[in-house]
Amino acid sequence: MPTWSMLYMQDSASPMMEELSYFHDFTMIIISMITMLVGLNMLFMYKYKMSNRFLVQNQTTEILWTILPVFILLMIASPSLKALYLLDDPFSPSITIKATGHQWYWAYEYSDFPDLEFTSYMIPEVDLTENSNRLLETDNSVVIPFNTPIRMITTGGDVIHSWTVPSLGVKADAVPGRLNQMMFSIKRPGVFYGQCSEICGANHSFMPIKLESVPMKTFINWVELSE
Structure with missing residues (x-):
């Protein structure tokens, strides 16, 4: 409501x-x-x-x-x-993540961890559970430790996309053949949502972004299970 x-x-x-x-x-x-x-x-x-x-x-x-x-x-x-x-504060990042925009989903690579990469598709409305957010839930979330400097690198795999999370104040275009970067750190645990902010085609509104901010110990456990 x-x-x-x-x-x-x-x-x-x-x-x-x-x-x-x-x-x-x-x-x-x-x-x-x-x-x-x-x-x-x-x-x-x-x-x-x-x-x-x-x-x-x-x-x-x-x-x-x-x-x-x-x-x-x-x-x-x-x-x-x-x-x-x-x-555009050029601080030294602890974790680097590459986000590649595709029509119409996101692909992520954790550069500091070998073989840690996955795709993130929107969950269809018919598969949503109770208290889920329509058009915002994804099958795979980007897990990030809070109070940790993060560098997000964006690029496009086909057309121009835009990786945007309003609650973090970050927005960067994902342009094919070009790398853009942004620095940020999350100050509290929680789940944060964003969407592609560049009109990239028919399913532009169906490629959400879901971030999970967790303690460092939980993040390390997630990395060990994902690799």
């Missing part, structure tokens, strides 16, 4: 998404203040029948209208540059 909370972004599960959420909220406050200021100014002019001479022919007002936007842009630029740096 949809709720009002679903209109907002998903709960952040990584430091990058936290920074993006903060930047979104901060910018929305500034936009709201600008909208209120302009609206009150128009209302004031309409109520007191003031002409445009007060706005375009008054030297003090013109200086204010010029300097104020500069300070607003500087206020927005500071958290924006910080968020951009975190999105």
Whole structure:
């Protein structure tokens, strides 16, 4: 059942998404203040029948209208540059995973572990169990230890796809013949979902992404069972 909370972004599960959420909220406050200021100014002019001479022919007002936007842009630029740096923070990854987009499924390779690779197909609606998420469940999940630096490398096997997980704040195109990379770390255990965000054909909406964040010990056990 949809709720009002679903209109907002998903709960952040990584430091990058936290920074993006903060930047979104901060910018929305500034936009709201600008909208209120302009609206009150128009209302004031309409109520007191003031002409445009007060706005375009008054030297003090013109200086204010010029300097104020500069300070607003500087206020927005500071958290924006910080968020951009975190999105491309070149830290040393502990685990590297390669995601290859195909029509219409994902294939994964764990570069640090030999012979650990698998495909991930969406589970049909008729095979879903109770409390499963329609169009989001997969037969194989990407298992990742939390609080661990992860490097995800993306490429395409046929057409352009896009590997996206909103709660982690990560999105990278999977382009055939090209490798893109993104760095992230998950700060808490749980299951996180994403989907291909590039229109890649008829079944574009049927290639979901499912990540399971687990403790390191559980991850090691999963690797030993999967190899």
